[in-house]
Amino acid sequence: MSKNISVKKALFEQFAQVAKAMAHANRLELLEFLAQGERTVEVLADLTGISVANASQHLRQLLRAGLVGSRKEGQYVHYSLADLSVVTLMDSLRTVAESNLSEVDHLVDTYLKTKDSLEPVSHEELLSRSREGLVTVLDVRPPEEYEQGHVDGAINIPLADLKRRIDELPRGQEVVAYCRGPYCVLAYDAVAELRARGMEARRLDGGLPEWRNAGLPVA
Amino acid sequence: MSKNISVKKALFEQFAQVAKAMAHANRLELLEFLAQGERTVEVLADLTGISVANASQHLRQLLRAGLVGSRKEGQYVHYSLADLSVVTLMDSLRTVAESNLSEVDHLVDTYLKTKDSLEPVSHEELLSRSREGLVTVLDVRPPEEYEQGHVDGAINIPLADLKRRIDELPRGQEVVAYCRGPYCVLAYDAVAELRARGMEARRLDGGLPEWRNAGLPVA
């Protein structure tokens, strides 16, 4: 019976290990990139702007906590999210931080919300409206990420190319843009750009990982 | 535009703060007790078996991270969960740990699952069967926790009193027991005890916090 107390402690310690693995901005950023698809250490170091050795150590820590998996192919080690439940965990973390930390609210309000006064489009709304052919779904992430999976039917124009390739978007239809996650700036910027050109545009609520995690169609 | 990069980093740092607050077994245990209802520092120190000063510091950290709130009444400071989203976060953490850390699986298998070979009863199943009056819902937590909220219709017999008060349970009906959370040992022990007495008994999937968080009726 007193063994059960120590089991409880041991379980909490395991949960704490997982939380500890998430308790660093660099690792959260690594996880966000990994949520788009698998990546090598070097690519991740590049994306996050940290040194390769540092990225390697952070990734190792994520591996130990069971948040990511790795696979060696030739001289490259490819890391990937262990599980879709990790996406759920990251979203829960975001939700709690957003509703209870005023600092987060302030950052979001100041730097993101001002660009986008409209409510984001929910998964359900996008699904039904795109079935009726009423919207264009726009993926503004880099092509590599698009190729590893995107909202079924979405077209890919990276944010950097948007000005130049804006004609590829059907006129007269609302555009729903998305990128990596709920606070991914690319989608905010794309929406602002499109509106400046007189187009109707809104953001999707959440990015590709959330869409996939909801079990919705990915191509 | 480069300001957006630093905003992104700042956001991840805020999320990391929340994760860091969860990254200690003592704080997770405090959160589990707080999920049952509000508690004073001394009571929490007692429940978790840590010193008052230590509990105070951990609680302060949870407060800074926005996971709990506090309210001063007389000489007592009452802490409580900031939000039901914290319950979601804790459950996500559990889920990830359970599916990706073999150590957790092992602990659960060895110390809990052996006592309970049957699947737990889902929220939906309990709801429909208890509406038809087919089950007795048993809350095995201490009366103080029961009084702060329990599954609507549940009767309260703390585990310690179960042997003595087993006659209070209607005969010939299945009993569904629950306590503080998914791994709360009280419910496992109660089910084992009831089965030893020849009664039909199963565990509820999750404890009161999960039930409440699912928006189900609490009295």
Next chain:
DNA sequence: TGACTATTCAAGTAATCAATTGAATAATAT
């Protein structure tokens, strides 16, 4: 084979964190 590359490891420093102790607050009770 030898040069090269991606990744990991090991060592060191600075920073952060957990827990203890004893003192400081602030409310209540006598």
Next chain:
DNA sequence: ATATTATTCAATTGATTACTTGAATAGTCA
């Protein structure tokens, strides 16, 4: 007022963590 109680604060110790640097592995390519 004085004593008592619940909680927090401050200072300390030992342990853990982050990041850098340079070396070690282990695979590829010429």
